[in-house]
Amino acid sequence: MKNYVKQVVIAAAAVLATGTAASAQYPDRQITFIVPFAAGGPTDVIARIVGEYMSRSMGKPVIVENVAGAGGTTGITRAANAAPDGYTIMMGHMGTHGAAPALYPNIKYDPTKDFTPIGLAAGTPILVVTKKAFPAKDLKSFVAYLKANDGKVTEAHAGVGSVSHTTCTLLHSVIGAKGARVTYRGTGPALNDLVAGQVDYGCDQIVNLVPQIVSGNITALAIATAQRSPALPDVPTTKEAGLPEFEVSAWNAMFGPKNMPKDVTDKLVGALDKALDDEGTRKRLLDLGSVLPDTAGRTPAALQKLVESEVKRWGPVLKAAMATEKAADAK
Numbered sequence: 378m379k380n381y382v383k384q385v386v387i388a389a390a391a392v393l394a395t396g397t398a399a400s401a402q403y404p405d406r407q408i409t410f411i412v413p414f415a416a417g418g419p420t421d422v423i424a425r426i427v428g429e430y431m432s433r434s435m436g437k438p439v440i441v442e443n444v445a446g447a448g449g450t451t452g453i454t455r456a457a458n459a460a461p462d463g464y465t466i467m468m469g470h471m472g473t474h475g476a477a478p479a480l481y482p483n484i485k486y487d488p489t490k491d492f493t494p495i496g497l498a499a500g501t502p503i504l505v506v507t508k509k510a511f512p513a514k515d516l517k518s519f520v521a522y523l524k525a526n527d528g529k530v531t532e533a534h535a536g537v538g539s540v541s542h543t544t545c546t547l548l549h550s551v552i553g554a555k556g557a558r559v560t561y562r563g564t565g566p567a568l569n570d571l572v573a574g575q576v577d578y579g580c581d582q583i584v585n586l587v588p589q590i591v592s593g594n595i596t597a598l599a600i601a602t603a604q605r606s607p608a609l610p611d612v613p614t615t616k617e618a619g620l621p622e623f624e625v626s627a628w629n630a631m632f633g634p635k636n637m638p639k640d641v642t643d644k645l646v647g648a649l650d651k652a653l654d655d656e657g658t659r660k661r662l663l664d665l666g667s668v669l670p671d672t673a674g675r676t677p678a679a680l681q682k683l684v685e686s687e688v689k690r691w692g693p694v695l696k697a698a699m700a701t702e703k704a705a706d707a708k
């Protein structure tokens with residue numbers, strides 16, 4: 378072997394050996410868990426519940442960092458560009474990894490190619506909610522009210538491409554009327570304003586809403602799933618409430634940047650699995666209305682499949698919904 382080639386081979390072997398040694402010790406320090414929305418919202422709450430258990434089981438702190446902006450795409454872009462060493466992971470969701478590509482032509486990541494899927498954490502049914510003092514008290518009268526006040530009733534959402542924005546866009550296209558949009562850095566702060574009566578309504582994930590609905594601080598008009606939620610048994614489905622065309626659910630899932638070493642990924646997959654098998658963690662998530670994936674539904678392969686099908690699904694749905702909105706504006 379020529380001298381130069383020999384040196385390259387030795388250097389490559391050394392890098393490989395160091396990488397493997399580093400992976401074997403993983404994690405030997407804190408893991409940063411990027412949540413692309415403000416604290417107190419559904420993505421943050423799920424990440425903190427799961428992250429807390431993972432901290433205990435992995436023996437190193439899993440620390441949530443909220444990096445909000447642009448419907449979650451700011452935080453996800455940051456996390457996608459982090460070193461793929463397992464020390465930066467993220468909680469993405471149906472918006473950031475499904476809907477956003479259809480709404481941001483210059484988005485800097487491809488949900489199907491730029492991540493290492495770790496696993497699905499929770500399904501999150503969507504509800505249509507209003508402030509307590511809203512004049513309409515059921516879904517049918519809400520639709521009539523929105524139609525009569527088209528574009529004037531304030532709607533809280535977490536930015537273009539977020540779950541709240543995407544699902545309310547769908548709702549508007551189904552009913553043929555819309556609200557005046559008010560953007561927040563997450564539905565945590567949006568919910569605070571809804572409780573305070575400063576905005577009128579929103580479409581949000583159940584995890585954010587259960588305590589406020591149960592204590593009567595906001596009104597739940599309907600849940601957009603086929604069945605009622607055990608966490609909110611008194612809230613009718615959209616079908617029961619007369620709007621079967623509006624059926625939609627979201628999800629939150631853990632990803633790393635692409636090209637994470639397999640043994641590091643396996644440790645994170647195992648840690649998420651353990652968290653979702655832990656009775657206390659499950660109870661906390663279920664009490665907030667999450668739908669927990671079974672073991673087969675939370676594998677990295679299942680998550681990759683889900684992301685691919687969501688990107689395919691949301692592109693045409695959102696284009697059609699936006700076209701309907703534009704046509705209504707032009708009238």
Ligand code: MLT
Pocket residue numbers: 414415418419420421470472534535538539540541542562563564565582
């Ligand atoms: C959040 O945590 O604030 C949400 O997941 C926002 C959203 O996508 O609506």
